Amino acid sequence: MLLWQCLALFLLVTAHACKAHKCHKFTDLTPGHAFLGTRVRVKLLLYTRHDDTCGDLLSHNDLTQHPQFNMSKPTTFIVHGYRPSGSPPIWLNITKKILDREDLNVIMVDWNYGATNLDYFKVVKYTYRVADNITAFIKMMQNHGASLSSIHMIGVSLGAHISGFVGAKLNGELGRITGLDAAGPGFNGKGLEDRLDPTDAQFVDVLHTDIDFLGYREPLGHIDFYANGGTDQPGCPKTILSGTSYFKCDHQRSVRLFLDTVTGKCSTRAFPCSSYKDFLAGKCLNCDHFGDAGCPSFGYDVIQWKEALLKQRQLKYYFSTNAKSPFCRTSYKVDVMIWNKSERWGYITIKLYGDDDKEAVATIDHKASQFSKYTETELLAQFDRDVQQVKKVSMLFSTGKVLQPKRTLRILRVRLTHLEHKKPLCRYDVLLKENEDVTFRPYPCEESQF
Ligand SMILES: *[C@@H]1O[C@H](CO)[C@@H](O)[C@H](O)[C@H]1NC(C)=O
Ligand SMILES: *[C@@H]1O[C@H](CO)[C@@H](O)[C@H](O)[C@H]1NC(C)=O
Ligand SMILES: *[C@@H]1O[C@H](CO)[C@@H](O)[C@H](O)[C@H]1NC(C)=O
Ligand SMILES: *[C@@H]1O[C@H](CO)[C@@H](O)[C@H](O)[C@H]1NC(C)=O
Numbered sequence: 001m002l003l004w005q006c007l008a009l010f011l012l013v014t015a016h017a018c019k020a021h022k023c024h025k026f027t028d029l030t031p032g033h034a035f036l037g038t039r040v041r042v043k044l045l046l047y048t049r050h051d052d053t054c055g056d057l058l059s060h061n062d063l064t065q066h067p068q069f070n071m072s073k074p075t076t077f078i079v080h081g082y083r084p085s086g087s088p089p090i091w092l093n094i095t096k097k098i099l100d101r102e103d104l105n106v107i108m109v110d111w112n113y114g115a116t117n118l119d120y121f122k123v124v125k126y127t128y129r130v131a132d133n134i135t136a137f138i139k140m141m142q143n144h145g146a147s148l149s150s151i152h153m154i155g156v157s158l159g160a161h162i163s164g165f166v167g168a169k170l171n172g173e174l175g176r177i178t179g180l181d182a183a184g185p186g187f188n189g190k191g192l193e194d195r196l197d198p199t200d201a202q203f204v205d206v207l208h209t210d211i212d213f214l215g216y217r218e219p220l221g222h223i224d225f226y227a228n229g230g231t232d233q234p235g236c237p238k239t240i241l242s243g244t245s246y247f248k249c250d251h252q253r254s255v256r257l258f259l260d261t262v263t264g265k266c267s268t269r270a271f272p273c274s275s276y277k278d279f280l281a282g283k284c285l286n287c288d289h290f291g292d293a294g295c296p297s298f299g300y301d302v303i304q305w306k307e308a309l310l311k312q313r314q315l316k317y318y319f320s321t322n323a324k325s326p327f328c329r330t331s332y333k334v335d336v337m338i339w340n341k342s343e344r345w346g347y348i349t350i351k352l353y354g355d356d357d358k359e360a361v362a363t364i365d366h367k368a369s370q371f372s373k374y375t376e377t378e379l380l381a382q383f384d385r386d387v388q389q390v391k392k393v394s395m396l397f398s399t400g401k402v403l404q405p406k407r408t409l410r411i412l413r414v415r416l417t418h419l420e421h422k423k424p425l426c427r428y429d430v431l432l433k434e435n436e437d438v439t440f441r442p443y444p445c446e447e448s449q450f
Helices: 003-018 031-036 094-101 120-143 158-169 245-262 276-280 288-293 300-310
Strands: 043-048 051-057 075-079 105-110 151-156 176-180 204-208 223-227 316-319 330-338 344-353 359-371 377-383 392-398 408-418 422-433 438-440
Touching: 043 094, 051 094, 075 094, 075 120, 075 158, 094 105, 094 245, 120 158, 151 158, 151 245, 158 176, 158 204, 176 245, 204 245, 223 245, 223 300, 245 300, 276 359, 288 300, 330 344, 330 359, 344 377, 344 408, 392 408, 392 422, 422 438
Parallel strands: 075 105, 075 151, 151 176, 176 204, 204 223, 223 316
Antiparallel strands: 043 051, 043 105, 330 377, 330 408, 344 359, 344 392, 359 377, 392 438, 408 422
C-alpha cells in the first residue's frame, strides 16, 4: 500500500474513533434501593467490535443514531435476573467474551431499575413488562432489516423467562434462547405461556444448576443440561455459615459454566440419561444416535446439534464439572474384567500421565462397583483435565473397609476409552492390592490383542 493510502486510512480510522460515543455503564444501585423498591426502566447497551468495553445507550425509537448497530449481523441479547443488592452482575464481561468469538451485536438489557427490589414476587410480575419493552425494540430492528432467526437471547434466572416471553410474542421465530438456571420460584408448575418453553424460539437450550432452590426443576427447552445433577455444584458452600454465597453460588455457577464455553476454554460433552445416578454409574455413555458428531457439547456451541436435537424426544442431559474454572472434565469409559472367583465391591481411582507428567485424576466413588469374574464392569471415569498422549496410567483399588483383611483385584483386562477420540487403551493382567497404587504403561487395544 502506498504511504498516502496508509495515512488516509489511518486518519479515517482515527476520525471514526474520535467521534466516540459516550460510554454508558450498567445501572449501579444499592440495597437501599431494593428496600424502597424500584420501578421498571429498560436500558439497552450495545457492544460491538468497534468498542467491546464501552456500551452505547440505544434509543428505543430511533436506530439511525447508531451507525455501529449493523442489522446484517446477528444480535445477541443478554438479560439478567433478580438483583436484590442493586449492584451490576459480576459477569458483565460476557459481552466482550462473545465479541472475541464472533463479530455481532451484543445488547446488554439493563433492567436493574425493576429488578432491584426486596419483594421478589413483585419483580416476577415486572418480567412481563420488560419482555414487552424488548419485544417492541426487536420489532423496530426488524423494520430496519434484522431477521428474527439471527437473534439469540441469553437469559439468566428471571432473564430466561423474560427471553421466553419475548420469543412467544414473536411467534417462536427467534433463532435461539439460552436459559441459564431459569428461575424456579414464581414459575415452577406454571403453564407454557407463563414460563420459558421450547416453542419460544427455533432452538431453546437450558442449563440447570440449582433445581432445589432458585432454579427451575423440569426441562424447559429442546435440550436441558443438568450440571452435576443440577442440584449442588462442587466448590459451593454446603452450610449457611458462608453467608449469602450459600444462597446464590449454585445458581450463579450457571453463568460461570456457560462463560467457559464462550471463551472456548474447554468443552464438555453431555449425555442423555434418565437420572444423574445412572449417568454416574456409566449407563448412559452411548452416543451412537448422534453419529460422528457424538453427544452434544454443553454451552455456546450446542447449536451445532440443533437439527439432531429437534428430532429427539425431550430428555435430560447430564455432565459433571470441576469445582473451578476450567470447569470441564474429560470422560472415559473404563471396562474392567477380573480373574478372581468371588465378586469384589470397591472404588477405583485412576490417574493418567502425559508428556508433561502433570496428572489427570478420576475417582469413581459415587457407589461401590461390583467386579465379578469374566464379567466386564463398565465404569464412567471423569478426569479433571484432558491428557493428550497418555503415557502412564496408575490405578488404586479400595473397598473403603478398614477392619477386614486387604483385598486384591486381579485384573484380566482394563480398557480405557476416551469418549471423544475413541481409540481405546488396554492393559492385561494387572494385580491391584488394596490401597496400593499400581502404575503401568497402556497400549492401543488392537495392537495388544492376544
Ligand atoms: C422501554 O423502556 C424505556 C425506558 O424504560 C422507555 O423509554 C421506552 O418507551 C419503553 N418502550 C416501550 C415500547 O414501552
Ligand atoms: C454490516 O455487516 C455486513 C455483514 O457483516 C457487512 O458486509 C457490511 O459491510 C456491514 N456494514 C457496515 C456499514 O459496516
Ligand atoms: C473483565 O475483563 C477484564 C479484561 O479481560 C478484566 O480486567 C476484568 O477484571 C474483568 N472483570 C470482571 C468483573 O471479571
Ligand atoms: C485374587 O487373585 C490374586 C491373584 O491370583 C490372589 O493373590 C488373591 O488372593 C485373590 N483374591 C481372592 C480373594 O481370591
